[in-house]
Amino acid sequence: MQAPREGTAACSPLGQGAGAWKEKELPRAAFPLAYLHCLLAPVKEANEQAKLQVEGGFLIPYIIMLVVEGMPLLYLELAVGQRMRQGSIGAWNTISPYLRGVGIASVVVSFFLSMYYNVINAWAFWYLFHSFQDPLPWSSCPLNSNLTSYDEECEKASSTQYFWYRKTLNISPSIEENGGIQWEQALCLILAWLVVYLCILRGTESTGKVVYVTASLPYCVLIIYLVRGLTLHGAINGLAYMFTPKIEQLANPQTWINAATQIFFSLGLGFGSLIAFASYNEPSNNCQKHAIIVSLINSSTSIFASIVTFSIYGFKATFNYENCINKVILLLTNTFDLEDGFLTPGNLEETKDYLASAYPTEYSKIFPDIKNCSLESELDTAVQGTGLSFIVYTEAIKNMEVSQLWSVLYFVMLLMLGIGSMLGNTAAILTPLTDSNTISSRLPKEAISGLVCLISCAIGLVFTMEAGNYWFDIFNDYAATLSLLLIVLVETIAICYVYGLKRFENDLQVMTGCKPNWYWKIIWAFVSPLLIIGLFIFYLTDYILKGTLQYQAWDATQGQLVTRDYPNYALAVIGLLVASSTMCIPLVALGTFIMNRWKKGKTVSV
Amino acid sequence: MAFSKVLFTLLVFSGYWVRSHRRMVPAQRSAQANLSGAKDAFKVRLSLKTALGDKAYTWNENEEYLFKAMVAFSIRTFSSREKIEISNVLLCNVTKRVSFWFVVTDPSENQTVPAGEVQGAIRMNRNRINNAFILNDQTLEFLEIPATLGPPTEPSTPIWVIIFSVVFCLVIVGIVLLIVSGIRQRRRKSKASTEMTDVEDKCETMVTIENGIPCDTLDSKEGRTNRAFAAGDEKLTPL
Numbered sequence: 153m154q155a156p157r158e159g160t161a162a163c164s165p166l167g168q169g170a171g172a173w174k175e176k177e178l179p180r181a182a183f184p185l186a187y188l189h190c191l192l193a194p195v196k197e198a199n200e201q202a203k204l205q206v207e208g209g210f211l212i213p214y215i216i217m218l219v220v221e222g223m224p225l226l227y228l229e230l231a232v233g234q235r236m237r238q239g240s241i242g243a244w245n246t247i248s249p250y251l252r253g254v255g256i257a258s259v260v261v262s263f264f265l266s267m268y269y270n271v272i273n274a275w276a277f278w279y280l281f282h283s284f285q286d287p288l289p290w291s292s293c294p295l296n297s298n299l300t301s302y303d304e305e306c307e308k309a310s311s312t313q314y315f316w317y318r319k320t321l322n323i324s325p326s327i328e329e330n331g332g333i334q335w336e337q338a339l340c341l342i343l344a345w346l347v348v349y350l351c352i353l354r355g356t357e358s359t360g361k362v363v364y365v366t367a368s369l370p371y372c373v374l375i376i377y378l379v380r381g382l383t384l385h386g387a388i389n390g391l392a393y394m395f396t397p398k399i400e401q402l403a404n405p406q407t408w409i410n411a412a413t414q415i416f417f418s419l420g421l422g423f424g425s426l427i428a429f430a431s432y433n434e435p436s437n438n439c440q441k442h443a444i445i446v447s448l449i450n451s452s453t454s455i456f457a458s459i460v461t462f463s464i465y466g467f468k469a470t471f472n473y474e475n476c477i478n479k480v481i482l483l484l485t486n487t488f489d490l491e492d493g494f495l496t497p498g499n500l501e502e503t504k505d506y507l508a509s510a511y512p513t514e515y516s517k518i519f520p521d522i523k524n525c526s527l528e529s530e531l532d533t534a535v536q537g538t539g540l541s542f543i544v545y546t547e548a549i550k551n552m553e554v555s556q557l558w559s560v561l562y563f564v565m566l567l568m569l570g571i572g573s574m575l576g577n578t579a580a581i582l583t584p585l586t587d588s589n590t591i592s593s594r595l596p597k598e599a600i601s602g603l604v605c606l607i608s609c610a611i612g613l614v615f616t617m618e619a620g621n622y623w624f625d626i627f628n629d630y631a632a633t634l635s636l637l638l639i640v641l642v643e644t645i646a647i648c649y650v651y652g653l654k655r656f657e658n659d660l661q662v663m664t665g666c667k668p669n670w671y672w673k674i675i676w677a678f679v680s681p682l683l684i685i686g687l688f689i690f691y692l693t694d695y696i697l698k699g700t701l702q703y704q705a706w707d708a709t710q711g712q713l714v715t716r717d718y719p720n721y722a723l724a725v726i727g728l729l730v731a732s733s734t735m736c737i738p739l740v741a742l743g744t745f746i747m748n749r750w751k752k753g754k755t756v757s758v
Numbered sequence: 759m760a761f762s763k764v765l766f767t768l769l770v771f772s773g774y775w776v777r778s779h780r781r782m783v784p785a786q787r788s789a790q791a792n793l794s795g796a797k798d799a800f801k802v803r804l805s806l807k808t809a810l811g812d813k814a815y816t817w818n819e820n821e822e823y824l825f826k827a828m829v830a831f832s833i834r835t836f837s838s839r840e841k842i843e844i845s846n847v848l849l850c851n852v853t854k855r856v857s858f859w860f861v862v863t864d865p866s867e868n869q870t871v872p873a874g875e876v877q878g879a880i881r882m883n884r885n886r887i888n889n890a891f892i893l894n895d896q897t898l899e900f901l902e903i904p905a906t907l908g909p910p911t912e913p914s915t916p917i918w919v920i921i922f923s924v925v926f927c928l929v930i931v932g933i934v935l936l937i938v939s940g941i942r943q944r945r946r947k948s949k950a951s952t953e954m955t956d957v958e959d960k961c962e963t964m965v966t967i968e969n970g971i972p973c974d975t976l977d978s979k980e981g982r983t984n985r986a987f988a989a990g991d992e993k994l995t996p997l
Contacts, residue, residue, distance in 0.1 A: 277922075277925075278918070281917075281918035281921045281922050281925075282917075282918050284917055284918075284921060285917050285918075300904040300905070301904070339922065340922070343922065343925065343926055343929065346926070346929045346930070346933065347929055349933060350929055350932050350933050350936070353933065353936045353937070353940075354936060354940065358936075485805075485855065486803065486855075489853045489854070489855045489857055490854070490855065491854040491855060492804070492805045492806060492807045492808060492855060492856065493807030493808070596940075596944070597940075598936075598937055598940055
């Protein structure tokens with residue numbers, strides 16, 4: 153199951169909040185910057201993209217899926233918003249009152265997102281605070297108890313992995329062993345929530361100002377990193393790897409499905425944000441042009457961020473490759489007492505053959521230790537989940553000069569993106585609360601925000617336990633994926649079949665003056681629903697074939713990740729997560745139906 | 759007694775002379791000297807080119823002399839065997855790598871210094887031996903003598919706690935300021951509005967009547983729903 157990209161939250165809930173905001177409250181100027189956040193979603197998502205890229209020539213499926221799936225659905229949502237002139241709940245209510253559940257499902261998904269997303273900010277704070285040390289704490293292994301060599305777990309894994317799994321998470325071997333709350337992580341989480349509270353305290357007026365900073369700073373850092381990344385030794389290898397398509401991978405359907413899911417989440421479809429943004433546009437605005445421009449900017453930001461990611465990736469892979477070669481050289485030099493400096497990477501192969509033939513017994517003794525170092529395999533190593541941001545980048549950063557500066561820059565950027573996402577998330581939850589008169593008449597705005605932050609923080613403490621990262625992965629993988637797919641499917645079908653494609657087309661012509669051409673209509677009516685249903689079927693068959701859902705657990709004795717099955721109660725939680733947001737749609741439809749029947753019955757009897 | 763001493767010394771010197779000539783022979787894996795299996799002998803391995811690159815010095819007799827001096831010094835300081843001389847440290851099997859075996863003999867006892875003592879002595883003075891050769895633990899290896907790795911210096915309060923507290927205090931101060939200013943703003947507004955209503959009450963002595971209904975009975979805030987236009991709740995769309 154592909155996890156929703158971390159950065160997608162940057163776009164969607166911010167817009168969800170924007171949609172729920174009243175027009176007079178939202179400063180106009182904050183708009184383009186708020187949408188800039190959407191465009192920055194790909195920055196974080198580029199990290200995930202790096203992982204997907206290593207599974208094979210990614211650019212081609214990505215571009216094709218963008219044209220086939222991304223642009224049409226984006227155009228659809230923008231058009232709906234522009235036509236209905238309301239936020240997501242209102243817009244769907246206008247199309248059909250039975251569909252109000254679509255908007256409510258988006259809010260529920262935002263609530264789940266806000267619960268677990270701030271933990272990433274807590275980790276970013278932790279790493280940021282540790283970046284002020286010389287040397288960086290993840291650059292070397294700690295010593296063992298009798299000070300003769302390094303800690304065992306750290307030797308088997310690497311120092312950056314050890315810092316992440318042991319020092320940061322203090323992860324337990326499986327999800328069943330809960331462990332206690334890590335006080336350091338809990339403190340960082342509380343700090344993260346306090347920062348979020350500080351920003352949303354005054355409501356949208358203060359949020360608008362904060363967005364200026366949180367949206368523009370990451371772009372600056374990204375440019376700095378681009379310059380630094382491209383000048384690193386070995387960056388070319390990473391870039392070459394990114395741009396060479398792997399033909400055999402193109403035949404693998406998994407690649408296409410990954411690309412489709414990637415585009416889907418990177419554009420933030422289904423959160424209601426796009427509808428909200430578009431509702432502020434002039435009716436005569438050419439949303440077709442907007443859709444194309446936005447999706448192009450989105451993908452170019454994505455590719456830009458990928459270039460940075462891959463140059464750093466290439467640097468890391470080259471560094472590890474050269475280390476591996478040096479280790480082999482050292483092993484051979486020591487075993488055969490060759491002159492120091494005699495073996496170079498250039499003559500390694502022929503010397504190996506010569507030694508194998510001249511001294512077969514000794515060579516066979518050390519043969520198992522001689523690893524076949526390959527740059528390709530270094531570039532292919534995939535890292536799972538959120539660990540990618542923290543492990544791969546820190547590993548690359550520790551080898552750069554002035555590593556403290558690069559580390560601070562990187563984590564500040566990560567924090568800006570994360571806090572920006574959280575602002576949108578919490579705004580999306582708060583606005584319905586502050587709008588409803590029952591609550592806002594009793595409590596002032598600050599108290600409501602404080603209460604929401606407090607509740608989310610308390611629930612978020614679960615993720616700071618020793619097994620917390622496993623629960624985090626559950627939320628990350630399942631809280632938003634299926635629900636968003638369903639929401640977009642319902643949206644497409646609602647527009648094309650419930651509201652009527654002809655009617656929609658006429659509305660657009662009246663509004664903007666140009667009819668959507670046959671390409672858009674075909675995709676809206678047939679291709680997109682089929683594609684999304686195909687994605688659904690794929691995920692379901694994947695689940696059924698595997699029999700049970702599995703997760704990656706960190707095994708301290710081996711120093712690597714192992715696959716385990718989820719226990720029953722974890723499966724129940726997953727089911728609850730998915731059901732609580734997807735069931736909103738049918739339940740609200742049913743509820744409206746029953747209410748209408750009851751009302752009709754009342755009026756008839758009267 | 760004296761004769762055996764002289765004989766022993768002669769043997770040792772001749773052995774040393776033989777071994778120093780054996781150094782000229784290129785490294786042969788099969789030709790292990792009498793020392794390699796000896797129980798109190800240690801193998802040493804140097805990686806000069808790796809450590810020093812272009813500035814690497816060549817390993818010759820003078821360097822060996824320095825090495826023997828350092829070992830003798832270590833044994834002297836560690837176990838206070840005052841009679842250990844440079845000549846008591848024996849090197850052999852020097853290869854191009856550069857690696858060799860060494861053993862320390864004690865002339866007063868006519869036998870080799872036990873391995874444990876040598877190990878302890880080297881460990882104690884490892885830093886000084888390394889510095890004498892401008893090498894470190896990885897490039898000057900004593901096989902089977904584990905190095906004592908220096909733990910990184912930790913300040914009494916971890917740095918991250920300091921930075922965390924600073925940021926935490928700043929955020930708390932910011933929140934308090936915003937809340938306080940918000941409360942003050944609200945008080946000012948409510949005071950202004952009560953003043954306004956007082957003024958209005960004083961001015962309005964007569965009741966405004968519209969359509970036969972006095973204005974103040976109308977609930978102007980909430981408004982009135984006109985049933986004639988309530989065609990359907992579906993048209994009005996609350997957010």
